[in-house]
Amino acid sequence: QAQEKQPILIGGTLGLTGFLSEGSADYKAVYDRWNDEVNKRGGLLGRPVKLVIYNDESTPAVAQSLYSRLLDQDKVDLLLAPFSTFVGGAVLPIVQSHNKLFFNGGFVSMAMFTNAKGSMIGTYMYQEPDYPRGLFEFIKSLPADKRPKRAAIFTYQSPFPIVVRDGYNGYGGALRFVKEAGIELVVNEQFPANTTDFNALVQKAKGANADMVLHIGQLNDSLQVARTIQQQDYKPAFFCTCGSPVTSIAAWAKLGAAAERAFSGTPAWPTQKHPGLVELSEFFKKERKQDTLPAYAIVAQTILQVIEQAVNGAGTLDQEKLREYIYKSEFKTASGNIRFQENGTPVYSQLLLQFQNGKNEVVFPAKDKTADAILP
Amino acid sequence: MGAQVLTVIIDGLLLGLIYAGIGLGLSLILGVMGVVNVAHSAFIMLGSYFAYELFRRAGIDPIISAALALPVFFLLGSVVYRTLITRVEFTGPTQGLIAMFGLMVLIENLGVIVWTTDARALTTHYTNTSFAIGPAVVAWVKVLAGGLALALIGAAWVFLHYTLTGRAIRAIGQDRDAAAVLGINVHQLLTILFGLGIACAGVAGVLLGMIYPFSPGGQVFWLAWAFLVVVLGGLGSVANTLVAGLVVGIIQTFAGAFVPFEFVYLILYTLLAVILIVRREGLTSVARRSI
Amino acid sequence: MNPALLEVDSVGKQFGGLVALSSVSFDVPRSSVVGLIGPNGSGKTTLLNVINGIYAPDRGSVVLDGVPTKNRSPSDLAASGVSRTFQNARVFSTLSVEQNLFIPLLHRSGGERAKSIKRADELLAFVGLEAHANKTAIELSGGQKRLLEFARALVTKPGLILMDEPFAGVHPQIKATLIRCIQEIVEREGASFLVVSHEVPDLVNLSNFMVCLVEGKVAAAGNPKDVVRNEKVIEGYLGQSDE
Amino acid sequence: MTISAPQLQIKGAVAGYTPAQQILKGVDIAAAPGKITVVLGPNGTGKSTLLKLVAGFVKASEGDVLLNGKNLNALPVHERLGEGIGLLPQGRSAFPDLTVEENIELGGWSLRSDRKRLREAVEAMFVRYPHLEKLRDRRAGTLSGGQQRAVEIARMLVSNPSVLLIDEPSVGLSPIVATQVYKELVELRDEGRTILLVDQDVRAAIKISDYVYVLTSGKNDIQGDRTAFEGDLGSIVRGWLGV
């Protein structure tokens, strides 16, 4: 009896401090909310659920030792991935050596999913090479004279953004999309971590008359580039933060005029009314005082929904059985109804957001559109 | 080409002024007291949030906040000096380093508790505006911040070189006991100095907050710049801190314009290392007699 | 005939625009004490720094034992038997007195080192510091630091010892001891000293040869008694003695 | 310039750098008003410690320091200047990165509320020491040893202290300047200042002294006025002093 009542432990880490803390905070909020709710619903398999989320300080080495601890000492039943590819890369080998399923709402990586041979279950609706895909599909839908002619790409020097730019094994990537769309690439620059001033980069794009700027980076640098572009009185028709989905983070709205018209991708949007999505959006409005729903929250919610449905559906915590169940079922989640492909990732789907008058609007694809894109 | 050079020079100078502003407080405290204030960036962070809160709650313009930050952070610095630094300073530079490191972690994480880790951006009505000098487009905020930094540096320079109190503070840095013998209240003046150093950090924080988005953990990246400027300028020398800031700013923007961006920092670091190695004590490089 | 132990040949040294030494020449013969006097700022310390390899001379040369010392580092010269003391005693402040004496012996080996250790003990007794052997050097009084430095300069049995005001602030009785010590070393070991001091009467007694620098130039050189009677020296340096 | 001469008394002072080890073990010294009182003794007996005690760097665990009857024990260093105490420390203490002028100006820190007087006092020093005039804008750290000593003396005098604690004033000074310094001390006394002088130049010190103490191993055991030291008692003590 007492054994039965032992809580189910779900463990993972997040960079609650350090440079990944921004996105991590969104994850944490969703995790905590779900933990409360799932227990209100009676837990999983009749047992209460306890999330054990450590702070990895945005440091891979720390995350490694914490995962080691989660697996070995805390003996968690289910394992959540950390936030960001940067940390995830270091953790994956440890997880694999323990033969655990890795529930990954935290990061994308074609390479790692391939490498994990299906033992990693991801809920990002698209992997790195597809990050800019939404934007280019949208561009293809435009009349020829509205399309951009000259592109500038800024890429953060980190594994994830590089793949966003270059694609994976000959598939996807911003460079390929630009070429296929017949756009001339006039600036292709990288910037290292801790870059504090982006004036030089923006000057280059401006000097080259680029009417499209793809910024493939993270939050802080995206904010700065947006602001610098505005201050330089430079008006590229297409400005996309094609790295992380940062326009849906609270800080974006604070930029004022500089935030306007920026494009960004997201896996889903509350207007799609996927299961739990509207409530999640309400929760962020009420509890986090955040008008817009961060994409991170959607992915986090999705992985938890997958876990919940899988455990209840398979009726066990046995990793093999869970795996079997996951690959043959369809999941009803905040990101829509999803099925997992062989490598553990869902089928591609993306919405393109544009920041208009202080909020995000879905501008593509047409069926989910909430507003028309504003183009000069 | 000519237009580009003009842009690069203007940008470099403005950036340089800001770097000098960031380095100033660090330089004063390191030069006079020998304390490596790694918490400098934490006070910069507080400065940014100081401006942010004043703007958000009371609509106070950051330019005014910069002035308000002076007394507020001066007081804060004095308190830190009296409670923490006096107790570690005598036991050698490394002890001060540990204490300041602790303080940095403390402030940063208290900052996270108070403000969360979310990035903030301070957007006033002039934040997104700019003006043109010939072909160069210059952001107003940078001009304002650069001007304020210059004023701060000028004031510090006048204070340290042209007032007796300032000279006394420099004297303390060179021989504390000899200064005491002359009737100088060392404890009091060091409190002032530390207060000033922190005030400079606070103002620098306001200035950075005007230009760049910030978060509690993010301002630490500026620390590297501050250190760069300080060593390049030579410890405790205000005028050279300014020159060093400008040198760094100009090198950075020139490199930024003419080489791939990923090599900008490499070029910058290499040049700085070369300058330091050739001139040993940075731009100061006075032939100090030690023998 | 052996050349002199040290030949200083038209040495010049400038600091920026300031000419600290211009064309200074003199010899330090073997087994002798050369006194170096001169007003404040006349370049005495600078000269020691040049001989010692701390500064490279702008002009001229320094020849030790017939070999020019050009580009040799102070430690290298120390290995060839040049040692010195500083005008402001520089001791290793967190080391004990005996550890201070031990540092110069680091590059000595075996038997030689054992001998040197014996010598260190003697020297310590000589300068009256044996009771303080275990004290940390920072705890010594001003004069004691100087004595320690004196001893430290001699433990390795150097051939040429440069001393910058060894008697300043030293108690008269100990000063007499130091002078005796110097004389004995010159006699017994054939070492040579170049001593800077403002205590002219003592220096006159001690040295075989004297050089007076004024504004970086040799104003007088020769027999000590003659040098101190030289008008230029009296006028520029000694002043009218009222005794 | 005349000054109302104060009297300085050290009564039964026990003091040291660590509680475990006392350097002064019951010292009784009185510096008579308007007189030069000399303290002699071998290296390391605590003469400098005595001056540091009066200046406030070292705290007495027993005994008192009295100035005109006022107990100074609780006053911190910087306030003692206000009581008229000036100290010339042993060794080097000029501020190396300040110019000579700035150094001297800081000596007048206590006059800072009256800028005009301060300026005058500083200029008076350049009149008093003309050889410093041409060094006015040099950084003190680039001066020769003796030049720095002169700066320190001038710096001490700017604030016009009435009690002077002087530790080995002539060390490193050329004879001509040293003679001048001793003359100066006499003048300063004649202006009515009380001087406590510690010196290893025994002969010069006794010559200008009014009263002499000899400090050995932390206690003052011999004392007398100048005549005693130059006269009969002198011959006994002199042997000991090694003059």
Add this chain to the structure above:
Amino acid sequence: MLSIFFVRKGGAEDRTLRLFGLVFCVLGLGALILYGAIGTKQGILSLLGTVFLYVTLTQAWNILGGYGGYLNFGTATFFGVGAYTTAVLFHHYGLSPFLTAPIAGVMAALLGVIVGVPTLRLRGAYFAIVTMIITFAVQIVVLNASITQGPMGIFLPPLKLSPLALERLFFFMFLGLAVVVTLLVYAIENSNFGWALVAVREDEDAAEVIGVKTTRIKYIANAVATFIIGIAGGIFAQRIMYLDPTTAFSFDISLNVVLMAVIGGAGTWQGPLIAAPLILVVADMLRVTFTSEVNRVIFSIVVIVIALYLPHGAMGFMTSLRQKYFKWRNPKTGDEVASA
């Protein structure tokens, strides 16, 4: 007098204490070996592995930084170069990092010598900050080089061992390294070389003048230190299995090493043995007890308290205890005293 050749501070009591210390160390080491062999908690094994890694790094830093007084804020440079050396050799030639770790040491030492020639002429804060800058510069080179796969980093496949065996392996690797390095530092402390370094720290000019070949001494110390750091980095690459420029050249590594050395008491071989476990275990305990930023707040307070109440590091504290209870002479003075 001869005593100083054998012990730093003379006296018979000292020798008993030293014996005591020796026994303590041997017992401690025995206990660790035993735990490494039979312990099954991977988390603890892994934590201890990290502790040994940092003991190694801190000891190596200690050689030039503690004894020689040159505060190096660039440990990460050599650590990263070591790590990348083995990773690159593995990636391109399939050589196991355990085999190539010595090459990693050599590469790091080589770089140490190259950057040492100009930087070791700088003193004080200048040296410290330039070493920090060099880390950034090297990091950028690695970030943009193709042989290192730039920002993509290098994966090293996990060894074919169970997770527990893996932890145990690295536990012993780093323990061995730590023991060897500690012995080396102990030997240095009591050698001519160590004395020469101390002389450099106390007064470099005076040391040079009395015949200490300061330049050579500094180079050698630097080369030895960087060699060790490089080896540690090389093994670390295999342990972390995924190497990228940010991790390998993290400034945190440099800073932690300095903090540990100073908190333990720079220039003592015991210091790192005390401080590395202290800091890492406290940080780890806090991390798992408080899962939010509160853990860092408490950690920072601990650090501040250490700074305030252990003015000469843990070893200084031990020395003062020893003096208090053994009534020995006092080697340090109250520092507030005038040096005039």
